[in-house]
Amino acid sequence: xxxxxxxxxxxxxxxxxxxxxxxxxxxxxxxxxxxxxxxxxxxxxxxxxxxxxxxxxxxxxxxxxxxxxxxxxxxxxxxxxxxxxxxxxxxxxxxxxxxxxxxxxxxxxxxxxxxxxxxxxxxxxxxxxxxxxxxxxxxxxxxxxxxxxxxxxxxxxxxxxxxxxxxxxxxxxxxxxxxxxxxxxxxxxxxxxxxxxxxxxxxxxxxxxxxxxxxxxxxxxxxxxxxxxxxxxxxxxxxxxxxxxxxxxxxxxxxxxxxxxxxxxxxxxxxxxxxxxxxxxxxxxxxxxxxxxxxxxxxxxxxxxxxxxxxxxxxxxxxxxxxxxxxxxxxxxxxxxxxxxxxxxxxxxxxxxxxxxxxxxxxxxxxxxxxxxxxxxxxxxxxxxxxxxxxxxxxxxxxxxxxxxxxxxxxxxxxxxxxxxxxxxxxxxxxxxxxxxxxxxxxxxxxxxxxxxxxxxxxxxxxxxxxxxxxxxxxxxxxxxxxxxxxxxxxxxxxxxxxxxxxxxxxxxxxxxxxxxxxxxxxxxxxxxxxxxxxxxxxxxxxxxxxxxxxxxxxxxxxxxxxxxxxxxxxxxxxxxxxxxxxxxxxxxxxxxxxxxxxxxxxxxxxxxxxxxxxxxxxxxxxxxxxxxxxxxxxxxxxxxxxxxxxxxxxxxxxxxxxxxxxxxxxxxxxxxxxx
Ligand code: IVH
Numbered sequence: 001x002x003x004x005x006x007x008x009x010x011x012x013x014x015x016x017x018x019x020x021x022x023x024x025x026x027x028x029x030x031x032x033x034x035x036x037x038x039x040x041x042x043x044x045x046x047x048x049x050x051x052x053x054x055x056x057x058x059x060x061x062x063x064x065x066x067x068x069x070x071x072x073x074x075x076x077x078x079x080x081x082x083x084x085x086x087x088x089x090x091x092x093x094x095x096x097x098x099x100x101x102x103x104x105x106x107x108x109x110x111x112x113x114x115x116x117x118x119x120x121x122x123x124x125x126x127x128x129x130x131x132x133x134x135x136x137x138x139x140x141x142x143x144x145x146x147x148x149x150x151x152x153x154x155x156x157x158x159x160x161x162x163x164x165x166x167x168x169x170x171x172x173x174x175x176x177x178x179x180x181x182x183x184x185x186x187x188x189x190x191x192x193x194x195x196x197x198x199x200x201x202x203x204x205x206x207x208x209x210x211x212x213x214x215x216x217x218x219x220x221x222x223x224x225x226x227x228x229x230x231x232x233x234x235x236x237x238x239x240x241x242x243x244x245x246x247x248x249x250x251x252x253x254x255x256x257x258x259x260x261x262x263x264x265x266x267x268x269x270x271x272x273x274x275x276x277x278x279x280x281x282x283x284x285x286x287x288x289x290x291x292x293x294x295x296x297x298x299x300x301x302x303x304x305x306x307x308x309x310x311x312x313x314x315x316x317x318x319x320x321x322x323x324x325x326x327x328x329x330x331x332x333x334x335x336x337x338x339x340x341x342x343x344x345x346x347x348x349x350x351x352x353x354x355x356x357x358x359x360x361x362x363x364x365x366x367x368x369x370x371x372x373x374x375x376x377x378x379x380x381x382x383x384x385x386x387x388x389x390x391x392x393x394x395x396x397x398x399x400x401x402x403x404x405x406x407x408x409x410x411x412x413x414x415x416x417x418x419x420x421x422x423x424x425x426x427x428x429x430x431x432x433x434x435x436x437x438x439x440x441x442x443x444x445x446x447x448x449x450x451x452x453x454x455x456x457x458x459x460x461x462x463x464x465x466x467x468x469x470x471x472x473x474x475x476x477x478x479x480x481x482x483x484x485x486x487x488x489x490x491x492x493x494x495x496x497x498x499x500x501x502x503x504x505x506x507x508x509x510x511x512x513x514x515x516x517x518x519x520x521x522x523x524x525x526x527x528x529x530x531x532x533x534x535x536x537x538x539x540x541x542x543x544x545x546x547x548x549x550x551x552x553x554x555x556x557x558x559x560x561x562x563x564x565x566x567x568x569x570x571x572x573x574x575x576x577x578x579x580x581x582x583x584x585x586x587x588x589x590x591x592x593x594x595x596x597x598x599x600x601x602x603x604x605x606x607x608x609x610x611x612x613x614x615x616x617x618x619x620x621x622x623x624x625x626x627x628x629x630x631x632x633x634x635x636x637x638x639x640x641x642x643x644x645x646x647x648x649x650x651x652x653x654x655x656x657x658x659x660x661x662x663x664x665x666x667x668x669x670x671x672x673x674x675x676x
Contacts, residue, residue, distance in 0.1 A: 001488050006051055013044050014056045051489045052459050071206055072147035075136065077126060078173060078225035081143045082300055084283060084307040093258050093284075096306045100286065103295060103303065113256045113287040115234040116264050117221055118249050119307055121278040122179030123200050125153060126224050130171050132163040139203065143300060152203050152211040153178070158218035160245040168244050173224030176246070178203060181276045182316055184215045186339070194315070194342040195278055217277075220246040222285075234287045254287055265308055272310070274386065281309040313374045314383060315348070317341040322353065322366055322397055326405045326436035328444050329520045330427035334359055334399070336370070336382055343374040351380040356399040356412075357423045363387075365394045403427035405436035417561055432472060432574045439465050441518050445473045449524055450516030451508065454501035455494075472574075473516070474581040476502060507587045510537055517579070521565045529557050537588040541579065544570045554631040556620060599672055600628030604637055608651045609644030611665050619668075626672060634658065642668045 001009075017040050023031045032040075041060050048054050087093050101110060126146065128136040137153035138146035153159055156178065178199055180188075185195040192198035202214035220241045223229065231237040235254045242248055251268060255261055265282050272279060286292050286304040295303040321337040334353040341348055351372050353359050362385055364370070369389040374380040403410055408429035413422045432438045439461060446456045453476070464470045467487070469479060479502070485495045508516075515527035522530070533555045534540040543549070543566065552563045569575050605623050607616060607630075619642070620630050631638060634654045641655040641662045655662055663671075 003051075003053065003489055003491055006047070006489065007054065010044065010047050010051075010054050011056065013040060013047070014058050017041060017044060017060060018058050052457075053489065072139075072149060072204070074141070074145050075138050075148045076145050077138060077141075077143070078128075080300065081124065081126060081140045081146070081175065081224065082297060082302055083143065084305055085301045086281075087306045087308045090258060090262055093261060093306070093308065096284075097258060100295060100303065104291070111256050112291075113235075113254055114261065114284040115238065115287045116253045116255050116261060117283045117285070118251045118268055118275075118279045119281040119283045119309075120177045120179050120219060120249070121196050121280045122177040123196070123203055124175065125149070125178050125203075125218070127153065127159060127174045127176075128172075128225075129163060129168070129174060132165075132168055132170075134159065134161045147204075149203055151208045152205060153218075155208050155212045156216045156218050158216075158247050163244050165244050167230065167240070169226050169228035169230075171225070171227040172229060173226065174220050174241070174246065175222045175224055176218055176220035178216055178218050179277050180214060180216055182278065183276055186318060188214065197342070218247065219249055221248065221283075232289055234285050234289065234292075237289075261308070269310055272314070274388075278315065279310075281307045283307050313343045315341045315343045315372050315374075316386075317348075317370060317372050319364065319366055319368045319370055319382075322359070322364070324400055324404045326403060326427055326434065326440070328437060328440035328518055330403075330429070330434065330437050332356070332400070332403070332410060332425045332427065334397075336364070338370070338372060341372065343372060343380065348372060348374055348380045351382050353382060355423045356425050359397055359399065363396065365390070365397050367391050367394050399425065403429065403434060403436075406434035408434060415561075417559070430572050430574065432578075435465075438471060442470060442473065442476075444518045445516050446476065450512060450518075451476075451505045452512075453505050455498055456501065472578055472581075474578060474585060477506065477582075477585040506585065507589065509589050510534070510540065510591050513537070513582075513586070513588050514540065517569070517575075519565055519569045521562045526558060526562055529555050531591040534591070535593055536590045537583065541583065544576045544579065546570075553633065554635070554637065556630050556632055598625065598627030600626040603628045603639045604631050605629070605640045605642060605668075606631055606634060606638055606651070607642045607644065609647035611642070611644040614665070622672065634660065640668070 017037075020032050020037055020040070044060060048059065087096060097112060100112060101107065104110070124140045126138045126140070127134060128138075134154065135150075136148065137150045137159075139149050140146055154161065180195045180199045180202070182195055185192075185198055188198060192201055198214060199216060202211050202216055205211045221238070222234075223237070229237070231240055235252075238248045238252055251271070253264055255264055261282075261284060268279075268282060284306050286295065292302070292304040297303060317338040317340075319336045319338055323335045323337055325333045325335055327333060333355065336351045336353050338349060338351055351370075353364060358364075362382070364382060364385055367390070369386040371383040371386075372380055373383045401410055402408065406427065406429050408427050410425045411428045412425050414420075415422055427434050427437060429437065431441065442461045442465065443458050445451055446453045446461060456476070461470070464479075467483075469483065470476055479499075481495050481499055484490050484498070485492060509531070511528050511531035514522065514530050515524055530540065530552075533552075549563050549567045552558050552566065553560070600623055605619075605628055607619055611619065623630050634641065634651050636658060638655065638658075638660050641651065641660055643652060643662060643664055652662060
């Protein structure tokens with residue numbers, strides 16, 4: 001199928017899905033069964049996965065839920081629904097209190113009591129009661145004007161329809177949060193990304209019968225317009241709300257002093273993963289209404305309240321499966337497939353479980369309810385498991401003893417340096433034998449820091465692999481472009497572009513070349529060191545014939561681990577074949593050599609003991625700047641041993657035995673025409 005046809009088919013599917021959305025949400029007239037809907041949605045997502053060029057703003061991967069709003073009447077709030085400013089640290093809280101004290105012209109001794117209330121992550125609503133009757137319910141909207149969702153709110157059992165208490169104000173807007181419990185969310189059909197979206201979607205159903213289907217809750221926490229409210233404090237108001245038949249948060253507290261606010265914040269954060277609803281911080285409100293009134297608002301947030309946000313992005317989800325991924329170096333990484341959940345604006349469906357030990361330590365199982373954390377750009381991970389929610393028939397996860405890709409035995413290596421058994425289990429096969437390792441090696445080969453072939457990304461590696469177009473790195477330079485041209489999603493122009501990008505990268509530096517081979521423990525820095533050491537590809541290639549690798553230890557920065565890894569790389573026949581074939585296809589540029597006319601030209605140095613006022617790194621760069629070399633052990637190749645304070649006796653003795661010149665710092669500096 002041509003690219004155009006695929007585009008057309010895709011656009012049609014997206015259009016159809018949006019039509020179904022509109023009928024379902026706006027008109028409450030579903031045109032299709034739930035399973036039919038899911039099928040269509042899946043088809044779209046699969047197409048996007050297969051053809052990376054497909055994209056649409058209206059795709060289900062770009063929109064969460066559906067946002068109709070035209071269907072509800074707008075209504076002005078009698079008093080604005082404000083938002084809150086945020087605090088992230090103790091410092092922010094201190095500033096918040098300082099500003100309040102300044103504003104009130106009070107000093108530090110003035111004790112401010114706060115109502116500390118967990119901030120539920122739901123949808124706020126304002127309920128107007130006149131003479132005890134629930135008359136109208138509005139969504140927040142833009143804070144000034146909301147949507148009239150009275151009929152939908154009326155379906156919520158937590159919202160009293162008639163309040164007969166004598167002390168209930170004769171006209172009041174009760175405000176609070178509409179939310180869905182996590183446990184109820186789990187039992188819903190898959191249509192929403194998170195509980196908040198589910199609550200919002202449910203509230204906006206055109207047909208209140210549909211709202212009823214999703215169990216919504218309401219917690220009250222403030223008021224808007226009011227006539228006849230007698231309470232003078234937020235804590236008293238919260239108590240009254242209970243008496244009048246509203247639910248309030250059982251974790252609400254009245255506290256004074258920043259230290260106590262922090263203590264409570266930490267305690268609630270600990271309980272967070274066990275709560276059946278999502279909270280994203282604690283709201284602090286000056287408890288005294290009279291003070292609130294004096295403090296007033298800045299822009300659209302009150303001066304008397306602040307939201308103390310939880311720092312990291314966590315969410316609760318369910319582990320649907322545990323998959324074992326095989327990496328480039330054969331490492332087996334367990335990944336939890338979780339029920340998709342929105343964490344800080346990103347929908348997460350995978351979380352790393354790091355390694356076998358981590359699963360054992362936390363006893364993580366398929367079916368478990370877990371706290372997932374996503375911090376910054378790092379891969380989301382499982383923080384903890386709620387064992388209370390574990391199903392009775394759940395089974396311990398058994399880590400595979402064989403590679404899930406090639407069936408080879410898996411092993412945990414003994415690390416000679418740390419003298420510990422590695423936490424990571426690895427496929428014991430030799431590189432390209434294992435398909436997964438092979439694919440990952442190819443991905444590494446074309447990656448940014450390696451060959452950096454434009455337009456040749458991970459997806460293309462996977463596709464070409466499946467089509468058996470590539471297996472080894474050299475295949476990339478021997479591609480049959482006429483075959484590619486006939487593939488779905490490819491055309492003459494895109495093939496031309498690909499060919500051009502590949503040709504361009506045939507000219508490569510030795511450093512990048514070494515890195516791209518993906519030798520374990522040879523990252524960018526080490527590849528640089530090796531390329532500087534060998535200078536030319538032909539010398540580097542000699543490694544494949546070499547029996548004595550010990551010489552490599554003289555390269556500063558290269559240790560036993562790296563040497564043994566290089567050794568086993570070249571011992572492998574396939575690797576040697578890859579290197580040989582690549583040599584014939586590429587132009588590998590020599591490393592740029594340091595000038596060799598320096599004062600220390602052809603001289604080798606080693607430092608032992610502490611030098612005075614000059615660091616090891618500084619000495620090393622001084623030597624290299626002057627065309628000298630530093631080596632890491634005493635051998636016949638050493639010309640000068642520089643000794644500082646407390647030198648290693650063994651090194652000094654051995655150097656003397658080999659008749660190597662032993663010099664001190666002053667003598668060394670003299671060689672550079674410098675005084676100490
Ligand atoms: S008080 C002026 N109290 O947080 C006071 N809000 O950014 C504003 N929220 O839209 C509301 N729990 O949806 C208040 N105990 C609580 C709250 C709370 C959650 C939400 C509410 C509001 C947002 C403020």
